[in-house]
Amino acid sequence: MVTAIVGANWGDEGKGKMTDMLAAESDIVIRFQGGANAGHTIVNKYGKFALHTLPSGVFNDNTVNIIGNGVALDIEKLLKEYNSVIADGVPAPKLLVSDRAQMVMPYHVLFDEYEEERLKGASFGSTKSGIAPFYSDKYAKIGFQVSELFDDKESLCNKIERVIAQKNVLLEHLYHKPLLTVEGVYETLMKYKSMIEPYVCDVSAYLSQALKDGKKILLEGQLGTLKDTDHGIYPMVTSSSTLAAYGAIGAGIPPYEIKRVVVVCKAYSSAVGAGEFTSEILDEAVADELRRRGGDGGEYGATTGRPRRMGWFDCVASKYGCRLQGATDVAFSVLDVLGYLDEIPVCVGYDIDGEITTDFPTTVKLKKAKPVYETLPGWKSDIRGIKKYEDLPENCRKYIEFIEKQIGFPITMISNGPSRDDIIYRG
16 A cells, blocks of 8 residues: 655645654655755654655664655765764664666756855745756756666766756856866766665666555655645745655656555644745744744754744645645644644635635735634643543644634644654544
């Protein structure tokens, strides 16, 4: 059986904890898209970890962890992370890397930095991890696939020469930066070959056999629906598809094998970086209080450390996010954080030019959207440690049930603390 776990909103939904929990029940965990530009924060018996590329199954002895072909593979960051978790006492994880995955090159990171520098105030809020230049090259068919590391030197150098001819025009005339050389790029690729060779395999064939053997497979997504390159808040999006549907492509399995889609929604909203955010809290003191209390140690990006923008729960965005993902289950995260509030605003609609809508619009209209709030009473208590839904305070249950009705998808899991065991199953 294949389960996908993905985010409903801007990313930062608390997928790390939920993914870690589902990974413990899985034989195989696959990262199927994105790169080291976002992360999952996980708290378990080994400590607290911020994973950026490694699949979340690395903490389980019997789980095989796979980097799928859809991932933007930064080999140095992957193996640095791999060695880091081992240094922190985690048994050496079982890791496989698709021979069809493409590599983030050092010049992708440089081009990302140069472009953000050039755009200045009009930049896209990139994490400067090379993701947009990487995906640009992938679809322009000038990227380097892992399998090409094993090609003969002459063929590889011929390709490098063709690729950098294009890059050097930009470096010289647009960015005014040092040029690339064939020798330098070839040396980098050979270094990557020596680092990644022990883990490379035909992942699609491996998964085909695993499905025949009845293995439990978890597809692990990065970011959320609103950062999807097609269906998100374009152009303030990531450069890959963040949808569960892409899991089949990014892992190399048939789409009909995905039987369950767990979509993570935060009990409030947060976002890192630029882009439309209708339910954002504009009172900085209120936002900072929620940021300080949020997550485990506060709401700061797992990759960049940037303070997250804070907002109230957005039913319009979350309903849209769950619909696009094809949610079979909604996992409601960090609910315990809201226990300090007397009352809790919930965004139930958007006012666009005087008309109220509950349908998530395109970015052009979203720029004009103003939030329509309903305010619910808080429960004013600590809900950590509660294991049964009926033991939650009445106002807490009413908050969950109100949101469930608004988004139209079943909330079956509720997170009320940072660790794997802080979970309430419902329905």
